[in-house]
Amino acid sequence: MALSRALVRSVGLRVICSSTAAQPVQSRPLPAPKVSPDLNSFVFRTHTCGELCAAHIGQEVRLCGWIQYQRQGAFIVLRDFDGLTQIVMPQEESIAHLKKILCELPLESVITVTGTVIPRPPGQANLEMSTGKIEVRMQHAEILNRCKKLPFETNELVKASPGVETQTQKSEALRMQHRYLDLRSSQLQYNLRLRSQMVMRMREYLCNLHGFVDVETPTLFKKTPGGAKEFVVPSREPGKFYCLPQSPQQFKQMLMVGGLDRYFQVARCYRDEGSKPDRQPEFTQIDIEMSFVDQARIQKLIEGLIKYSWPEEKGDIDTPFPSMTYSEAMDSYGVDKPDTRFEMKIVDVSEVFRNTEISFLRDVLSHPCGAVRVISVADGVKYLKKKDLENLTELAKALFNQDLTFVALQPDGTWKSAHAKILTNVEKSQLCHATNLQKGDVLILTAGDRTMANVALGKLRLKCADILESRGVALRDPGIFNFLWVVDFPLFLPKEDSPEEFESAHHPFTAPHPDDAHLIYREPGKVRSQHYDLVLNGNEIGGGSVRIHNMELQHYVLEKILKEDSGLLSHLLEALDSGAPPHGGIALGLDRLIALTVGASSIRDVIAFPKSFRGRDLMSNAPDSVSPEELSPYHIQVNWPAEVHEDYEKS
């Protein structure tokens, strides 16, 4: 039922969902474990429903699975996670009764069948199905569980399989309520199995190849200074709360002080972000920390980790990954996580307009931070409609308060722009040179504060990519995986609400760049950090840093620069003073990495039981009410708001 027939027909089920099959006759796309797993150990079946082929003809087999469909009163198609097998029921009187029962069983009922593998009659082989050359002639069958009711029609569930578009898709909420049905789909089976195998390969790399120690750290922790977005857990001590940590950061640094040298953990982390889309209140990170290491060595470790765990079917990954400084990323892509699968880079054309007649550009350039910057949309004349340009203009105005100007070099060589007439030939020529402008291209110009102009153009660049792709231009190949390091971030940023004060660009434990360390006491705003982000196709999938291991420096950063009460971190400061080795690490966002790897549009498609956008588990109906008696050991009571809005997502 939940298997998409389209998928079955097109590639054969085993390529889609049976990555771990024991039979060598099929190609196995997932990273192959050294020993092929035995999928039939310790269970009633002798084979999975996906593995039988001509080589098994004549064998007696036992299969267990779900009734996918019945045909002509003589066939049952049986399904398990591994595929489909056709069962043929012979015309014998002795099993006539059983046959009738089986044919009348509701779809999705669970049965076990014993029989003999036989070739399909001549001309009836289904070559698009991995088991399509054979069928199993039933000798005996047993009903293990009758399926009594399904919340939606079988057909609709098939269509509603993730990744398969349908006009009659059942509402997301109904599917989330019955998540166990969606889990039967080949797409979710594939995603979860690939996730399991990639994580296993990462463990092999870290633990078996490089001697990392898998250490579990507590999740009942305490609130970190300034740690908003942390769930609280009341304890039995009045007024005292645990918090669920956003990361094991402090614990992993403590492990380094404790001489545990090379640590990793597949760590559950928590962040209460209310209704931010496509975030989960709990998520998983591959958490790593090492002693006696520097930035380059950690990056090398991670490149090896990704390469080792990368699924074979997704093609090879080249290492080392390219690296880009934060300022280059902001300058060329307007964002600190550039999608380098396509060009359309931001170019500075301030010099072109140094003596322009266009007054607003001249005004902007008279400011020290002013700049004129541009992206060039190849064949924009063809693909960008008037309405698109209007939308882009609105977006730039609304989000960034930036005015845009468009300059088109028409296919006939003429220029089209609100300012076409004022543009001198020199300017035109310089513009062509600076942007490598070709006939048919459109330039999107913005002028203003350089940083703001970059950020606006970074956003417009992605917007233009969306538009071009909607018009059929292949820009961002989902089969290409562009890993990228972004490095040399600033250590501190001016606070948004009071720009004369500083906050950590990442976290207060990040070490300054060695070349800038001397500036920390005089010009902290100019200090680069030893933080590095790992970016994949425009998504941040990890971040880490070399940490401060010197107590005085850590104390100075907390007290003097960040103006925080270092007493809340006295345990960490004390630890740094007790023989802390130099150390650093990284955390990879596992959910996001897997989602990008399998091409899922949401991390919810790589999590078995995700929460809804509003943080609810629609299957079990969590969170739920708890009685005052059950709260009393925790010394808390509910503060009911004056008006309680009872707007469940379910209703």
Added chain:
Amino acid sequence: MALSRALVRSVGLRVICSSTAAQPVQSRPLPAPKVSPDLNSFVFRTHTCGELCAAHIGQEVRLCGWIQYQRQGAFIVLRDFDGLTQIVMPQEESIAHLKKILCELPLESVITVTGTVIPRPPGQANLEMSTGKIEVRMQHAEILNRCKKLPFETNELVKASPGVETQTQKSEALRMQHRYLDLRSSQLQYNLRLRSQMVMRMREYLCNLHGFVDVETPTLFKKTPGGAKEFVVPSREPGKFYCLPQSPQQFKQMLMVGGLDRYFQVARCYRDEGSKPDRQPEFTQIDIEMSFVDQARIQKLIEGLIKYSWPEEKGDIDTPFPSMTYSEAMDSYGVDKPDTRFEMKIVDVSEVFRNTEISFLRDVLSHPCGAVRVISVADGVKYLKKKDLENLTELAKALFNQDLTFVALQPDGTWKSAHAKILTNVEKSQLCHATNLQKGDVLILTAGDRTMANVALGKLRLKCADILESRGVALRDPGIFNFLWVVDFPLFLPKEDSPEEFESAHHPFTAPHPDDAHLIYREPGKVRSQHYDLVLNGNEIGGGSVRIHNMELQHYVLEKILKEDSGLLSHLLEALDSGAPPHGGIALGLDRLIALTVGASSIRDVIAFPKSFRGRDLMSNAPDSVSPEELSPYHIQVNWPAEVHEDYEKS
């Protein structure tokens, strides 16, 4: 510092703490990964401090570590997780200044040393140390971090290493506050590294050998019906709470309904047990579930799992594990988790006293449930002192309201007992026969309700073992690992407070024993279950069951037998009706298993950052106060008790 010198001297550090070393010259006791891990990849050092030996003489090496001690102004002993290396500082003028600095550095300071491996001078080799034949002649050194203050004397920390007794042990609280120092001890390094490797082997067995899928299930769940001891987590919806689950039970059953077929997870679980000793509010279980399986097959899987992941150094494990029914365990050991490393089984001697003159025994035996039962303490005449017998008597009275009688067969063949004179020769002879009584043995008799007598004798049996061991009798060899299945538990038990009602002996999802299934509607109290416990040396280390997969049966158990509101589990019932396969599983308590494996007296010795007995993290001081403003998004406020007792463990 934190390395116990006694351990270093006796067996050589590498056997104790360097299980993952890359060098083949040392025996490696831990389960050997297929590829030896490279412990020096991606770091500054070329070798660990534990791996250098005569084969390295002449090589230039770089080591990183902590100063363990300085000697005679010419030697430094450098330590890392892997061992100790002696550094010799040459008498050269050029490094005189550096030498002075190094010799004055506080112990536990972190340095890196470059030098050449040389043989120790003749007669100075330390053969009890794995690196004792060599030393490193320093060419260069760098101070990476100066250790400024330690909360206790280095010496005391050495002595206070877990597992090493000392008279001057610092208080537990002080050590917990500075857990990172304890983590440097060879014992904790060993425990945590062995834990990591055992878990890795389990994953290899499950994932790579048998195709299990590692699925992460949510920890923000909802309260289970009747689930006391669950931490609540307030959400942003007024009055709605998540709960931290005690196990992924419901989710793993949903995975089976979802066709995920064979699932495992190293799952963090939560239980709020207040101040129960040696429990942790969060703990870890190896959680497993399979479809199309029966009890015997799951037991076989687990036997294979334990055997595969068992550390080589702990000797071989025999499989299959022996099995004992619940009633046999209660009858012979008075407990459902018998320690079978020693005999001293409970024996029924009711028949011996059927016609006794001893009036209270006669009285007891006139009741239908009455029984006279006995354990026999070999050489008890020699080892049990009068005071011991008094203590045992008091214990039996206080805990179980049972009276005891002692009967000793003296070495000279005479009988000693309060009732010696009334015992007939026939009774004496039968008693000898029933208990295999030898000269010098002592019988401990109790009479009364058979079940209560068993439980009391079960407790006394362990108490006697303690006494005998304190007198030097080796009864429970810590090097023996007796795994045992206990099976055929009752499905339901009478509720303690209202014995006419039933509660689940384990949990309401447990399936009845197939032979007893018909009794469930008539005599539920007589139904055995398909639950099984895995016991190791008298400790329950795991439990599981075949689950109910039939909706009607599950509904009947919840509503009719347990009188629970099945509406709270409607999602599970609905799932069972949607094509749930037969399934079952198990959960192994990882912390306990590892503690028993390494011989730790507490699970806190196998957890990096354990909570104190009162559930506090003494290092970071969690749980901690949270401001009313931080609580307001969660719509809760603190209910301050009239009297707030400020009794911190720390003070």
